[in-house]
Amino acid sequence: xxxxxxxxxxxxxxxxxxxxxxxxxxxxxxxxxxxxxxxxxxxxxxxxxxxxxxxxxxxxxxxxxxxxxxxxxxxxxxxxxxxxxxxxxxxxxxxxxxxxxxxxxxxxxxxxxxxxxxxxxxxxxxxxxxxxxxxxx
Amino acid sequence: xxxxxxxxxxxxxxxxxxxxxxxxxxxxxxxxxxxxxxxxxxxxxxxxxxxxxxxxxxxxxxxxxxxxxxxxxxxxxxxxxxxxxxxxxxxxxxxxxxxxxxxxxxxxxxxxxxxxxxxxxxxxxxxxxxxxxxxxxxxxxxxxxxxxxxxxxxxxxxxxxxxxxxxxxxxxxxxxxxxxxxxxxxxxxxxxxxxxxxxxxxxxxxxxxxxxxxxxxxxxxxxxxxxxxxxxxxxxxxxxxxxxxxxxxxxxxxxxxxxxxxxxxxxxxxxxxxxxxxxxxxxxxxxxxxxxxxxxxxxxxxxxxx
Numbered sequence: 195x196x197x198x199x200x201x202x203x204x205x206x207x208x209x210x211x212x213x214x215x216x217x218x219x220x221x222x223x224x225x226x227x228x229x230x231x232x233x234x235x236x237x238x239x240x241x242x243x244x245x246x247x248x249x250x251x252x253x254x255x256x257x258x259x260x261x262x263x264x265x266x267x268x269x270x271x272x273x274x275x276x277x278x279x280x281x282x283x284x285x286x287x288x289x290x291x292x293x294x295x296x297x298x299x300x301x302x303x304x305x306x307x308x309x310x311x312x313x314x315x316x317x318x319x320x321x322x323x324x325x326x327x328x329x330x331x
Numbered sequence: 332x333x334x335x336x337x338x339x340x341x342x343x344x345x346x347x348x349x350x351x352x353x354x355x356x357x358x359x360x361x362x363x364x365x366x367x368x369x370x371x372x373x374x375x376x377x378x379x380x381x382x383x384x385x386x387x388x389x390x391x392x393x394x395x396x397x398x399x400x401x402x403x404x405x406x407x408x409x410x411x412x413x414x415x416x417x418x419x420x421x422x423x424x425x426x427x428x429x430x431x432x433x434x435x436x437x438x439x440x441x442x443x444x445x446x447x448x449x450x451x452x453x454x455x456x457x458x459x460x461x462x463x464x465x466x467x468x469x470x471x472x473x474x475x476x477x478x479x480x481x482x483x484x485x486x487x488x489x490x491x492x493x494x495x496x497x498x499x500x501x502x503x504x505x506x507x508x509x510x511x512x513x514x515x516x517x518x519x520x521x522x523x524x525x526x527x528x529x530x531x532x533x534x535x536x537x538x539x540x541x542x543x544x545x546x547x548x549x550x551x552x553x554x555x556x557x558x559x560x561x562x563x564x565x566x567x568x569x570x571x572x573x574x575x576x577x578x579x580x581x582x583x584x585x586x587x588x589x590x591x592x593x594x595x596x597x598x599x600x601x602x603x604x605x606x607x608x609x610x611x612x613x614x615x616x617x618x619x620x621x622x623x624x625x626x627x628x629x630x631x632x633x634x635x636x637x
Binding site for chain 2: 230231232233234235236237238247248263265266267268269270275276277278279280281282283284286294296305
């Protein structure tokens with residue numbers, strides 16, 4: 195009896211490949227979707243990033259001039275106030291500030307040594323930054 | 332690349348990533364004993380152990396590592412913690428000598444020249460801080476490390492050990508992807524070796540922190556870049572967080588929550604077991620991220636990374 199003209203083993207390797215792929219694909223998908231939360235990551239360097247929710251705005255004096263170096267504070271409000279990440283937030287040279295805060299209600303207080311302080315209420319929606327401007331003095 | 336090979340490679344990569352990230356292997360970092368000094372390969376051997384610092388580092392060495400030297404002397408041990416000016420609730424006071432260990436191992440983090448956060452040295456060039464001090468969280472952005480600097484022992488306008496730039500930043504996906512406060516921790520690799528001079532904190536996984544003395548040393552944003560120390564005890568111990576009653580404000584994020592583990596600082600050193608992260612974390616308490624074993628493992632890997 196003569197052997198088949200095709201190379202022996204190929205069909206079997208093909209079956210093995212398919213079987214391996216059938217196991218590996220779901221395993222990879224499951225593992226990729228279940229990366230533990232302590233999975234370490236390193237910053238890739240400066241570059242554009244995604245949007246983040248929070249508060250941003252500008253602080254000016256009564257004459258519309260920017261107030262630089264004003265200290266911005268946040269306090270969670272409502273029946274279950276949000277914790278506040280305790281970053282120090284100050285206005286820049288153009289009076290602008292930005293603070294990444296999780297969605298929720300906050301009282302934002304801006305303090306400038308010479309112009310006093312003012313507090314405004316704000317609700318941060320999911321997924322975007324809300325604008326909140328202040329006029330001091 | 333053939334499809335099968337791509338799938339196999341993806342599987343291997345996924346397995347590798349999962350294995351690396353899930354490592355909860357025990358690390359013996361809680362050994363008490365004399366505060367060690369650096370030796371050859373100290374970054375590897377001293378990971379997790381405190382070091383009180385040395386003033387024997389030459390200016391040449393520091394200059395080569397990127398540090399701008401200040402003029403204040405390095406203080407003696409053990410540390411005199413602070414003054415007696417109690418102006419906040421509980422027990423908070425301004426640190427009078429930021430050139431003493433462990434005060435000098437705590438530093439101000441600035442961003443674009445402005446007060447941003449607090450960090451604490453855990454090796455000659457690694458700083459522990461909050462995750463939200465390096466990344467805005469939940470799909471947000473890394474802060475631009477080129478705009479950030481670390482000032483150990485900063486005292487108002489005085490920077491007794493100069494400042495260092497940031498060459499790398501780390502956090503975990505629990506914070507950068509999910510924005511989960513339980514995983515709000517991170518680190519910065521400095522472009523200098525200032526820890527050899529000022530020392531660093533030990534770091535340990537405290538398995539039962541309830542009622543443990545809690546000391547926070549940091550830079551509250553409503554003070555002119557001066558270092559303050561607050562003390563209380565752990566009033567709530569959650570799986571991944573500790574909570575305490577202190578009067579912290581924006582700028583304190585990233586501060587060490589530490590203790591001397593019941594022994595003299597000169598022999599045992601200062602040990603951090605949590606990272607201060609939030610005001611109003613719950614039930615009128617402020618809170619920090621607990622350094623559980625998985626967190627400790629990440630920090631040790633970040634310290635030892637070339």
